[in-house]
Amino acid sequence: MTRTSNPHSRLTALLDALEAELLAAPADKVRDALREAGRAGNVACQEVRALLNEAIAASEDGSAATLPPDACTGLDQLLGVSKELRPAARGNTHASAFPAWSCRRH
Amino acid sequence: MTGTSQQIKDWSRPAAPPQRGVGAALAALSEEDLLRLRAIARLRARSLPPGGMTWSDLLHEAVLRALAGARPWPQGVPLLAFLAGAMRSLCDEQWRRHRRQDHLSILHGSGGAHDPERACAAAEVLAAIQRLFASDEAALKVITGLMSGMAAGEIRCHCDMTAVEYDTTRRRIRRTMLRYGLAWSGP
Numbered sequence: 001m002t003r004t005s006n007p008h009s010r011l012t013a014l015l016d017a018l019e020a021e022l023l024a025a026p027a028d029k030v031r032d033a034l035r036e037a038g039r040a041g042n043v044a045c046q047e048v049r050a051l052l053n054e055a056i057a058a059s060e061d062g063s064a065a066t067l068p069p070d071a072c073t074g075l076d077q078l079l080g081v082s083k084e085l086r087p088a089a090r091g092n093t094h095a096s097a098f099p100a101w102s103c104r105r106h
Numbered sequence: 107m108t109g110t111s112q113q114i115k116d117w118s119r120p121a122a123p124p125q126r127g128v129g130a131a132l133a134a135l136s137e138e139d140l141l142r143l144r145a146i147a148r149l150r151a152r153s154l155p156p157g158g159m160t161w162s163d164l165l166h167e168a169v170l171r172a173l174a175g176a177r178p179w180p181q182g183v184p185l186l187a188f189l190a191g192a193m194r195s196l197c198d199e200q201w202r203r204h205r206r207q208d209h210l211s212i213l214h215g216s217g218g219a220h221d222p223e224r225a226c227a228a229a230e231v232l233a234a235i236q237r238l239f240a241s242d243e244a245a246l247k248v249i250t251g252l253m254s255g256m257a258a259g260e261i262r263c264h265c266d267m268t269a270v271e272y273d274t275t276r277r278r279i280r281r282t283m284l285r286y287g288l289a290w291s292g293p
Contacts, residue, residue, distance in 0.1 A: 007228035008221070010253040011153060014235065017252040019190055021280050022145050030138040033284035044288045048140040051166055056129045059173035
């Protein structure tokens with residue numbers, strides 16, 4: 001139980017509860033939401049599907065290996081790479097000083 | 107709303123058998139699960155440091171780590187719950203990175219609860235989530251209870267709600283979150 005006035009702890013408690021709610025939502029209710037959304041629902045699903053397919057493809061051709069947590073920061077600091085040198089967008093990983101770093105920046 | 111641990115037990119999303127890869131399980135996700143994933147990513151992305159990753163970056167990175175095995179998928183854990191956990195960890199990691207980049211000192215452990223910038227950002231996100239339910243007084247009461255870490259029974263008691271009222275409110279909250287997850291674009 002959180003019982004705190006700290007905004008970070010309150011947000012964590014709320015996000016965890018809402019996330020659990022989304023995970024537990026019955027499939028028919030989710031379907032209803034998709035149906036109500038019409039074309040926006042289809043586009044939303046296609047967008048996520050495309051993102052997953054892209055990640056799967058990248059993973060299969062070995063071009064998108066991720067670094068361990070926080071390793072990027074450590075390397076950046078060590079080598080003096082600024083934030084601005086990082087890839088501007090997904091699919092532009094070759095522009096990165098570290099091609100293995102997969103985070104997308106917009 | 108039942109406790110999170112109980113809900114984890116109740117989640118009916120099938121956990122993939124160990125021989126099945128993350129890639130195959132991702133490819134087999136239903137449209138409903140794609141929407142859940144999107145809604146969770148959009149929700150979690152609200153708690154990212156400003157000016158950093160978007161919800162799609164967050165989801166993409168979580169998926170890549172799962173595919174690469176950088177974050178192993180534990181046996182028996184539903185894929186969506188696993189990816190949700192990965193996104194949650196990435197948010198914390200992004201804050202740590204943000205603090206290091208900005209040369210801010212980490213005072214206590216992870217620094218989460220004692221980081222003034224993160225606390226300020228969290229307060230803004232809380233306000234934004236509350237605005238989503240601005241027209242629904244009962245939902246706001248439940249949301250406030252959830253923020254305080256109250257269990258379902260406590261919220262019902264505190265807000266003087268019947269079980270039916272509480273469940274109905276919970277369904278409305280869920281619908282709103284799903285609609286929010288369906289939004290065309292945005293952070």
